Amino acid sequence: MADYYETLGVEKTASFDEIKRAFRVKAMSCHPDHHAGDPEAEKKFKELAEAYEVLKDEEKRATYDRVGHEAFKSGMGGHGGFNGFDFSGMGFEDLFAEMFGMRRGRPRGGKAQGADVRYDLDVSLEEAYHGLKKTINVNTFVACESCKGLGGEGLDTCGTCGGMGVVRQRQGFFVMETSCPICHGTGKVIKKPCKDCSGTGRVRKKRDLEITIPAGVDTGVRMRLAGEGDVAPNGGIAGDMYVFINVKPHKLFERQGDDLYVTVPVPMVTAALGGDVFVPTLDGKGENYTLKAGLQSGTQVKIKGKGMPVLKSDRFGDLYVTFRVETPTNLTSEQKELLKKFDGMSKKNSSLCDDFKNLVSKIFG
Template sequence: MSKRDYYEILGVAKGASADEIKKGYRQKAKELHPDRNSDNPDAEAQFKEANEAYEVLKDADKKAAYDRYGHAAFEGGMGGARQGGYGGQGDFASAFSDVFDDLFGDFMGGRGGGRQRATRGSDLRYNLRISLEDAFKGMQKTINVPTSVGCTSCSGSGAVGGAEPDTCPTCSGMGKVRAQQGFFTVERTCPTCSGLGQIIKNPCQTCNGAGRVEKDRSLSVNIPAGVETGTRIRLAGEGEAGMRGGPTGDLYIFIEVEDHKLFQRDGNALFCRVPVSVASAALGGDIEVPTIDGGRSRVKIPAGSQSGRQMRLRGKGMPALRGGSAGDMFIELAVETPVNLTSRQKEILREFDKLSENNNPESSSFFSSVKNFWDSMKS
């Protein structure tokens, strides 16, 4: 049976360019691959036929011979013939590898995707605890960070004297090696260079070829006013040094604001719980309260104040992190019951209690509701 025309097999016109031929083969390889045509018994034969056509037409000399003599160019000693023809597995590997990256480039990382002559350093995290006062004012803080820095002995190259690394002989600098398994070409990381594409024949004695060494660094960090727990500050280029001269990673400072003995924070608002005596709450008056800036403010207590009552001090809270007006401070009253009373104090309180039957509206309302509840249960 006569062979089909190679151009017809790939679906391209005679005289097609190399790119058109490659594109045609790529489409046919996808269309006819046996794994996609398990229900078509002829798929494998057609796939090999497309491979044979591409093996000839991709080569300029073979293509010229085919254009002139047709299939006869590769039969009976016309030159260019190979033992076993062009349909063998070895030729499939050669042809298919040319479009392997086009078909699976996104999945495998593309041709040469494993080459990483210089790798970026890792980002680092530093947890910093500060006081509420420091969060209010902002501060300049010096921290010590254990990290990797570029080796000065080899200028980060990893080789003695800063020499350039040599191309890996196993993968020719690709960082990956290929192996043929049936119809597929499988890529894996080069075992000689671990995917770097380069090897160092004379490693630097200081860093053992890594191009970096471990060292503690002192850094000055600007903590802006208004930070709160969870705030993240990024210091670009202050992370771990890259391998073999690669770019440096970043350092991230995570802020944790400590609890305060006097103030509780909620966003930009501050709360301060202030105990007051029964007499002060009943009669009213002025009290002096602290503020987060270290100052003092006088607050007027209305007569008859109950526990939990709040008074607002505008602008006395935490500053906004990215500008804007400061938050407010809230004073919460806690009416304190006296303890360790003297006999005279107890006597006065008993007398006061007798005289204040009509001065406790909340108690009167509560016990009136209790009486109604009990009466309803009886009926």
């Protein structure tokens, strides 16, 4: 077992404040919100908690300094009744909440709040462009209609917690306080439980929700629908619904942030002589773009304002168009003859190919 001072990363001479600060900083790095179900983080946190419990207490710290870990092993009576450390009866999250004085999911003095619910929604790039109203079908806990969410008739004091809403458990020399599992912290139990919801005050129900998705949404955007999550048991309030947007890939356009990218093929002759090409735009209208003579394959141009709408603004991104010159295939013998004739005539044109050959022979001799 590691030395408690080493575990917290403090000197043996560290003050109480230094120990407290070291514990908080290190413990926050194992926060259960970021490490749910991670046994490594849990183990590390429990080691930190154990070290802190000893070193924060002057008397225990003095004993530890003299005797070491032996002082806190099971069966070593006579040191204030320590039984070693046993966090096993407690969930990581509860333990964390205890150490930092938090109450999870139950705001102090308020009603219990139900869980937040996630809904994943795929939208097309066109839908993301225009924005849309969409009806989604969700399946959440809602208040039971038969008992109006109360869970039944009449109230008794909860026998498990004696009406306190919390139960205390001794864990070594800690006294752990957790929300009562029978009455969920209310301190009351139903005398005559409702049959439709088995006394929980809530039932699962499928229902439609109409949502408005703003123009410009992108993958990773999350929309909060307040109060549309799960209702908490026995007359509690509802959590929130989070709609996670996923924008599906498009066959023509690639999106990067607010900008769009499209590749447009250009016939060889148009590239050489110049002319109009049709450039599609996501609004469905498209544009004629006039090419100058001598377009090279891979040339990119920017068309301003033809990208995606910028979320929560009236601006638009840009459209980047890459032109690919198409080399003709399946030529007739007549076309071949014409091209050969063309090639014989084209020696005096400035040529990228000639420049390239010259550069290669200059470098490699």
